[in-house]
Amino acid sequence: xxxxxxxxxxxxxxxxxxxxxxxxxxxxxxxxxxxxxxxxxxxxxxxxxxxxxxxxxxxxxxxxxxxxxxxxxxxxxxxxxxxxxxxxxxxxxxxxxxxxxxxxxxxxxxxxxxxxxxxxxxxxxxxxxxxxxxxxxxxxxxxxxxxxxxxxxxxxxxxxxxxxxxxxxxxxxxxxxxxxxxxxxxxxxxxxxxxxxxxxxxxxxxxxxxxxxxxxxxxxxxxxxxxxxxxxxxxxxxxxxxxxxxxxxxxxxxxxxxxxxxxxxxxxxxxxxxxxxxxxxxxxxxxxxxxxxxxxxxxxxxxxxxxxxxxxxxxxxxxxxxxxxxxxxxxxxxxxxxxxxxxxxxxxxxxxxxxxxxxxxxxx
Numbered sequence: 275x276x277x278x279x280x281x282x283x284x285x286x287x288x289x290x291x292x293x294x295x296x297x298x299x300x301x302x303x304x305x306x307x308x309x310x311x312x313x314x315x316x317x318x319x320x321x322x323x324x325x326x327x328x329x330x331x332x333x334x335x336x337x338x339x340x341x342x343x344x345x346x347x348x349x350x351x352x353x354x355x356x357x358x359x360x361x362x363x364x365x366x367x368x369x370x371x372x373x374x375x376x377x378x379x380x381x382x383x384x385x386x387x388x389x390x391x392x393x394x395x396x397x398x399x400x401x402x403x404x405x406x407x408x409x410x411x412x413x414x415x416x417x418x419x420x421x422x423x424x425x426x427x428x429x430x431x432x433x434x435x436x437x438x439x440x441x442x443x444x445x446x447x448x449x450x451x452x453x454x455x456x457x458x459x460x461x462x463x464x465x466x467x468x469x470x471x472x473x474x475x476x477x478x479x480x481x482x483x484x485x486x487x488x489x490x491x492x493x494x495x496x497x498x499x500x501x502x503x504x505x506x507x508x509x510x511x512x513x514x515x516x517x518x519x520x521x522x523x524x525x526x527x528x529x530x531x532x533x534x535x536x537x538x539x540x541x542x543x544x545x546x547x548x549x550x551x552x553x554x555x556x557x558x559x560x561x562x563x564x565x566x567x568x569x570x571x572x573x574x575x576x577x578x579x580x581x582x583x584x585x586x587x588x589x590x591x592x593x594x595x596x597x598x599x600x601x602x603x604x605x606x607x608x609x610x611x612x613x614x615x616x617x618x619x620x621x622x623x624x625x626x627x628x629x630x631x632x633x634x635x636x637x638x
Contacts, residue, residue: 343371343373343448343450344368344369344370344371344373344443344444344445344447344448344449344450345368345369345371345450346366346367346368346441346443346450346451346452347367347368347369348365348366348367349365349366349367349441349452349454350363350364350365350366350367351364351365351439351454351455351456352456353454353455353456353457354456354457354459354550354551355431355435355456355457355458355459356458356459356460356461357431357432357433357458357459357460357461357492358430359430359431360429360430361410361427361428361429361430361431362427362428362431362456363413363415363425363426363427363428364382364425364426364428364439364441364456365415365424365425366380366382366424366425366441366443366452367415367421367424368421368424368443368450370420370445373445373447373448374445374446374447375395375420375445376445376446376447377395377444377445377446377447378394378395378420378443378444378445379392379393379394379395379442379443379444379445380392380393380423380424380441380442380443381393381441381442381444382426382439382440382441382442383439383440383442384404384405384435384437384438384439385437385438386438386440386453388402388404388405389402390402390403390404390405390406390409390426391405391409391426393423393424395419395420398411399411399423404434405426405428405435408428408429408430408431408432408435409426409427409428409429410427410428410429413425413426413427424441424443431458432458433458433459433460433492433493433520433521434458434520435456435458436456436457436458436459436492436493437455437456438453438454438455438456439453439454439455439456440452440453457493457549457550458492459492459493459547459549459550459552460490460491460492460521461490461491461547461552461554462488462489462490462491462521463489463490466487466488466489466490467487467488467545467554467556468485468486468487468488468556469484469485469486469499469541469543469556469557469558470484470485470558471483471484471485471530471541471558471560472485474529476529476531479531479532479533480531480532480533480562480563481529481530481531481532481533482529482530482532482560483527483528483529483530484499484509484527484528484529484530484541484543485525485526485527486499486509486525486526486543486545486556487523487524487525487526488523488524488525488545489521489522489523489524490521490523491521491522491523491524491545491547492520492521492522492547493522493547493549493550494514494522494547494549495514495522495524495545495546495547496512496524496544496545496546496547496548497509497512497524497525497526497543497544497545497546498512498526498543498544499526499527499528499541499542499543500541500542500544501530501535501539501540501541501542502539502540502541502542503536503540507528507530507534508528509526509527509528510526510527510528512524512525512526513525513526524545526543530560532562532563533562535560535562537561537562538559538560538561539559539560539561539562540557540558540559541557541558541559541560542555542556542557543555543556543557
């Protein structure tokens with residue numbers, strides 16, 4: 275009996291928080307287990323002889339708790355939201371399940387302590403700092419008067435909205451809550467994600483130093499420079515700096531000797547934000563002096579690789595090639611190149627001229 279009482283107590287304590295049910299079981303599973311406990315107890319103790327039996331009392335209490343209670347049916351909070359979105363909605367759908375809605379209050383908390391939104395049934399919703407400036411108080415989650423203002427609509431979300439959100443639903447008879455995390459991430463301005471190299475010398479040997487950098491990022495990013503075909507050549511740990519507004523800047527360097535590089539070295543820089551599964555890549559091509567190719571060469575334009583013939587491809591500037599275009603939500607690759615057609619050189623290698631537009635007659 276003591277074991278039964280303890281197991282029933284564990285289930286009762288979880289009634290207001292479904293996540294605490296033993297083994298993450300739902301209410302129906304809890305009922306099934308309860309009846310199994312009663313059967314086990316009857317086998318051990320014999321049939322019930324009195325309506326005053328503790329088991330009868332337990333049955334009454336159990337069905338009152340699990341058939342007449344306020345429940346949260348669904349919590350809809352996006353785990354990752356990108357800065358620049360028009361809005362994001364945090365919703366907490368509930369059901370009274372035969373209980374009274376008198377005294378209904380809906381509250382939203384940020385990081386457990388900060389009350390940021392409150393709706394008392396029969397009154398207008400309230401927005402509370404530090405989130406008040408983002409909340410659209412006119413948003414209605416449903417047409418039902420008892421759940422019309424249950425959700426929060428956050429306009430133009432920014433990184434300071436990152437955290438754990440808790441919705442708390444209460445009436446005079448019951449109270450339930452649920453918690454979910456949300457990260458608002460920033461990929462930074464596209465023009466701040468840059469990749470370039472400069473000429474340098476290592477003890478009399480010619481080479482380059484590759485630099486890749488990005489800014490305006492959140493949460494903490496990663497950055498790595500690598501060379502196609504050389505898996506062992508990678509940049510060391512990047513330098514990460516946190517700015518006063520909570521964003522991160524990151525930069526990485528990779529020195530390379532021309533003698534260890536192929537005729538055309540494809541240099542990659544991968545920027546990532548691991549916690550939200552974000553990744554984007556920039557590329558540039560370096561041609562060591564005296565080894566420029568005149569054969570068909572593959573280049574990547576907007577993520578599509580094509581072969582060019584009768585062209586000579588040269589780095590924009592052998593002393594400083596900038597591949598600063600690109601970036602964005604999807605991983606994409608762009609190479610800024612100065613293109614020669616036959617023996618005639620394009621006089622202007624500005625970014626406008628260098629847009630990756632290729633005449634059909636030059637495609638294989």
